[in-house]
Amino acid sequence: MTAVTRQLSIPELDACVHCGLCLNHCPTYRVTSLEPESPRGRIHLVQAASQGRIEPNERFGEHIYLCLMCRACETACPAGVQYGRIAEAAREVLGPPGSPFARAVQMFAFRRLLPSLRRLRWVAVGLRLYQRSGLAVLVRPLLPRRLREMEAMLPQVPDRFFSPEAEVLPAIGPRRARVGVLSGCVMSVLFADVNEATVRVLRRNGCEVVIPNAQGCCGALNVHNGETVAAKAMARRNIDIFLGSGVDAVIVNAAGCGATMKEYGHLLHDDPAYKEKAEQFGRLTKDAAEFLAELGVVPPQGRVDLTVTYQDPCHLAHGQRVRTQPRILLASIPGLRLVEMDGSDRCCGSAGIYNITHPEMSQTVLSEKMRMVDHTGAQAVVAPNPGCMLQLRFGGKKFGPNVPVYHLMDLLDKAYGNAGTGERGNAETI
């Protein structure tokens, strides 16, 4: 047994009996009809590589990385195969995808940028300058096609980053819980408004909110792209900080982060000093919607007159099995009408950095999603995850319907704000 075959011989492989019930739930299989681009096919590939029957070479890597990691196959699987862990093990052996240059860029991002929110913000400031100074307009036509596509995917960097006024903010009304909030890397840079809304909503629901300054990125992008060294360090830091802050729950408003944090126990399973703490941290981690629905959401008094459709983020529906809670919260908003969309739990093609690494497949998946959005006739889409929000906004511009995309916390915050009590809601944006 070589080091590689040993690394790939994980017990999760044993549970797959090849029934094929995952096939049609897989976005890449639906597009290609190719078995190597299906969950069953990829599991078979990893199994064959773990037996030394094939090499984990470039072709193997292409199949493993064409996967969006949406984990819809896990929901479909009758045997409970943990596909995500199998794919992550393969990606750990392979390292990040793409050309040597692309891999170097990713490694730099995963090991140097994401672990440091300060550096990440400097990059964002640079990007903002590029977008606002007119440089973008000059440079864009000069880029090669592939880079131009990637450039088009870059989100607009807003004016301000998330910087709460204090590390601890009191509950509004009687205190029901003390919760930590993950600021997040992308969330704090690109979605300061959503983070602020989340904090306000939590406080209105009787939560004392703790936002530790020293926290960092959760490491989800690293884990999904075969980088675990920095990811483990990032996990340990968050575990120490949040467990040390005496909170009843750690609240996340990004589905991808929540799924990864709930699985810190697996990430650190071979670290005796952290294994147990990681599992405890995983149990404390809650998606904002999951937590509020379980706590019993304070019914908003203000109205939001809007017909929306809901996109289940993959890492919420499949990764965390959170499906009903966001719908309960939506139903609590007076005036809001939910029209369900066909395949609402099917991936939108964002998938972390997938839309940049695999623009063609990402947009094929996205165009189908936008067709489903269009069928609902909804005035807006609700998608409580930053990746989905950026992707669906891009999809609205490229394929239509060009409707606004909101985070669930945006709408709740707006509903509370519209009651005309307490702090302001972000009414002007809706």
Added chain:
Amino acid sequence: MGITVSLHSELREALGEKYVLVEPEDVIVYERDGSIIQVMPEVVALPADTAQVAAVVRAAKRANVPIVPRGSGTGLAGGAVPAEGGVVVSLARMNRILEVDPRNRTALLEAGVINLDVTKAAASHGLFYAPDPSSQAACSIGGNVANNSGGPHTLAYGVTTNHVLGVEVVLDDGQVVWLGGAVPDTPGYDLCGVFVGSEGTVGIVTKALVRLMRTREAVQTLLAVFDRMDAATQSVVEITGRGIIPAALEMMDKVTIEAVEMGSSLGYPKGAEAVLLVEVEGVREHCDRAVALVREICEQTGARQVKVAQDAAERQRLWKGRKEAFGSMGRLAPHYYVQDGVVPRSRLPEIMREVAAISTRFGLRIANVFHAGDGNLHPNILFDMRTPGELDRVIEASDAILRACVAAGGSITGEHGVGLEKRNSITLLFSQQDLDAMAKVRKAFDPDGRFNPAKVFPTPITCAEMRLVPAKIPAGLWI
């Protein structure tokens, strides 16, 4: 080698680079279907339409290599495994529903269409496609035609052959013909019937015209819980014996319930020896009466509890458990080997006692989940291939079960097909003269014996021997 290279380039020319797979990291995933036998293909071709299928067939004829058709690869008898090499032809890309005709209640489908998608497409017209294998969310119409597939509801509606009106096929020389047709009966030989259940040995089905059924006014689903397997099987004998034909009459035993309930709670009582899942449908008045009768019979034969699903959600949960039962075996063991023997319904009690005895005799855990109303058993023998000697015992135990089925006046397969794994068991059922007659039919369509060779008909060597004697194994054969 020269032949192979020219075959590859010919295929690429016809289908395009992307849909002709030859690299090990591509073709290895086509070495297996839903069974446990595997042989790595040399080349996999994925045609987009009938003309491309014909081009593949002609190229394979020129190169004189076997052709192995494959649908979704959910088969349980190794039917899509390329035992003698050649070209695996995946019909997965041919998944268009060409027409749903609600007035004539038919649908025209490409071979790769997923079974469940037919019902989804017909539902808005109040119609559905009746044959519903457990794998219906994944399996293809082409695969259903090849195996003459059944499902829980074939008790009332019949198997695939009762629902296929016509097929478009590609013959051995690349010719495309339609067999059967839109009218209920076509004159001459029933050549459509030759293709249904032929397991890919006479040509490739590229399209099928299927019958759609009207959704019934009312449906009720009952779950009868038993503390003894004998009582459960006796209930089946009584229900069918009294002339009640439910839409479905399914059995699940204790081990199956354990596997199914491990994921999420679907409503099956853990610890019960057996349950019967009974569905009745029709006009409302009939339904109520049938429910009362089935309840009465089950209680008389010793059911501990009989409950009726209260709403659509409860009914769907129960069916979810039943349909996912095979896949959920992965929760109990890394491998399972399922047999598909059939007995006359009246012999169910004794055959289930025999299956239990075989389980004890061979020291193997068996999970039973099957179409009790049809007398169609599915004993899933649970095992781990990596335990030395275990596979041999599994094969011996399966053989013992099949022999018991045949001795009881039954058959070796109800719906999964003969494929690779049961080709030698077929002699339990047919004489050499019978087999010769069938071989003549096959030869008429496939004179070179290149369509899915090594399937259905017996060969001098068994799978076990192939595995045990490496010299006889085609490159990459794993069982």
